[in-house]
Amino acid sequence: MIEFVDPARDALAAFRELPDDRPIMMLNLIRYRPRAIYPAAHPLIGEEISGKEAYARYRREAAAPFARAGGEQIWTGLPELTVIGPRHENWDLAFIARYPTGAAFTAMLKDPEYQAAVGHRQAGVADSRLIRCGEPAR
Numbered sequence: 001m002i003e004f005v006d007p008a009r010d011a012l013a014a015f016r017e018l019p020d021d022r023p024i025m026m027l028n029l030i031r032y033r034p035r036a037i038y039p040a041a042h043p044l045i046g047e048e049i050s051g052k053e054a055y056a057r058y059r060r061e062a063a064a065p066f067a068r069a070g071g072e073q074i075w076t077g078l079p080e081l082t083v084i085g086p087r088h089e090n091w092d093l094a095f096i097a098r099y100p101t102g103a104a105f106t107a108m109l110k111d112p113e114y115q116a117a118v119g120h121r122q123a124g125v126a127d128s129r130l131i132r133c134g135e136p137a138r
Contacts, residue, residue, distance in 0.1 A: 005121070021102070025135070028095050028130055030128050033050075033054075033125065055093075055125060069100075070099060
């Protein structure tokens with residue numbers, strides 16, 4: 001089974017081709033590792049940290065760059081059942097983050113403080129989905 005943790009280069013390139021001057025929502029689906037896996041050079045290598053705790057560290061350390069980007073979490077839920085879709089895709093966390101523009105999201109990805117936090121996400125997440133959504137026409 002292919003697992004997705006980091007954005008693919010072609011997906012980021014396609015993201016940059018979309019309008020970057022309007023609000024976007026990012027639908028996040030997260031599945032934690034039972035135990036976080038940090039790379040050999042990381043100070044937390046060998047520590048007994050759950051994937052959930054590693055992801056919580058990521059969220060704490062990414063909070064300031066997220067706020068600077070104008071991001072806000074507008075909904076959070078604990079998935080219970082996939083009614084339509086692959087039954088094997090079970091998720092531990094679902095949430096929607098809103099950004100004032102697509103450019104704000106890409107600027108956050110380049111923020112050095114955000115980049116430093118990403119190691120916790122990579123250590124704690126077994127699989128994920130990140131889906132960009134525009135606002136519906138009114």
